[in-house]
Amino acid sequence: MAEDPFSGFKAAQRESWGLFLPVETFTTPPAAVLVRHAGIQAGDRVLDVGCGTGVATLSAAARGAIAKGLDLSPALLERARDNAELAGLAIEFTEGDVENLPYRDAEFDVVTSQFGHMFAPRPERAVSEMLRVLRPGGTLAFSTWPPEMFMGRMFALVGRYAPPVEGAAPPLLWGRPDTILERLGDHVKDVVFERGLALTPALSPQHFRIFMESSAAPLVKVVESTKDDPARLAGFRAELDSLISLYLHDNQLHQHFLCTRATKV
Ligand SMILES: C[S@@+](CC[C@H](N)C(=O)[O-])C[C@H]1O[C@@H](n2cnc3c(N)ncnc32)[C@H](O)[C@@H]1O
Incomplete structure (x- = not known):
């Protein structure tokens, strides 16, 4: 098999996502939304890709699914x-x-991904693999971040300060229904979209920013890449704080996500 041109990129991701552990508290409630949206039932063979600490995998297994992550x-x-x-x-x-x-091939009844496969650099490969291991008639279900909402806007900001690796697709395109329909194409039918709201407690924009800077790989990358340029790092932080303040109400950051469900033909 030809060498993966993104092996260096993935090795870096493998390390930097290792800091994500504390965020599981906040991805736990959306996992229940995704598992419900996917219609997972007892006995279903489920694969959860980009499972992280297993919040969606455990939520599927708790419904009686035979889950793998x-x-x-x-x-x-x-x-x-x-x-x-x-x-x-x-x-x-x-x-x-x-x-x-x-x-x-066709090993699973359901394939899920909560904010996971969107970080693969080649969406066409991720889609083709997720559909390959899904049986015909099975369900593909995932959650992603819409570009116009908080997390999508944060990704756009991050992209201005730490440009993406050349050739890697921007993760936030996975939050657009038109892009999703185009990527899934005629391999699926009965596509259903649903919006959900994830709430993260935070006392101030700075509290949320500090939390993300130390745990979310894309922000860790910005801090790392600007560490020798304090003015640039300060500029990033000021922009991020002001973006966070737009979505911080009642001591909670309001983050809308998009759930997609489709049936493999
Ligand atoms: C935002 S976290 C989401 C984790 C988990 N699904 C959750 O909701 O808490 C993104 C996850 O995708 C994983 N990931 C990124 N690129 C991946 C790839 N190419 N293949 C598998 N997992 C990947 C990361 O390691 C990380 O655990």
């Missing part, structure tokens, strides 16, 4: 295994890449 980050997978053990759920977690899934 896959992620790039060994640190997050270790936590996912601890989470499953604590909850008394038998889940197989595997280190791997959504662009090259280590599963058989």
Whole structure:
């Protein structure tokens, strides 16, 4: 097999996503929304890609699904295994890449991804792999961030300060229904979109920013790449604080996400 041109990029992602662990508290409620949106039922064979610490994987297993999780980050997978053990759920977690899934064709009834596959540099590869391991008639369901809402706008800001790796698709395009329809094409039918709201407690824009700077890979990258340019870093922080303040009400940051569900033809 030809060498992956994004192997260096993925090695960096593998390390930087390892800091994401504290964010699981805030991705836990949206995981329940995704699992409900996907219509997961007892006995379904479910694969959760970009599973992180397993919030959606455990939510699927709690409904009686036979769930497996896959992620790039060994640190997050270790936590996912601890989470499953604590909850008394038998889940197989595997280190791997959504662009090259280590599963058989048509092995799953449902494939989910909560804010995960959107970080793969080649969306066409991620889609083709997620659909390959899904049986015909099975459900593909994922959550992504709309570009016009908080998280999408934050990604756009991050992209101005730490430009994406050449050739890698911007993650926020996954938040656009027209792009999703185009990427899934005629491999699926019965596409259904739903919006959800994730709430993150924060006392001030600065509190939320500091939390994200130390735990979310795209922000970690900006801080790292501007560390020798304090004025640029200060400019980034000022812009981010002002963006956060637009969505911070009642001591909670309001982040809308988009759930997509489709049936493989
Ligand atoms: C925003 S986190 C979401 C984690 C989890 N699904 C949740 O909702 O808490 C993104 C996850 O995608 C994973 N990821 C990024 N690129 C990936 C790839 N190419 N293959 C598999 N996982 C990937 C990261 O390691 C990280 O765990």
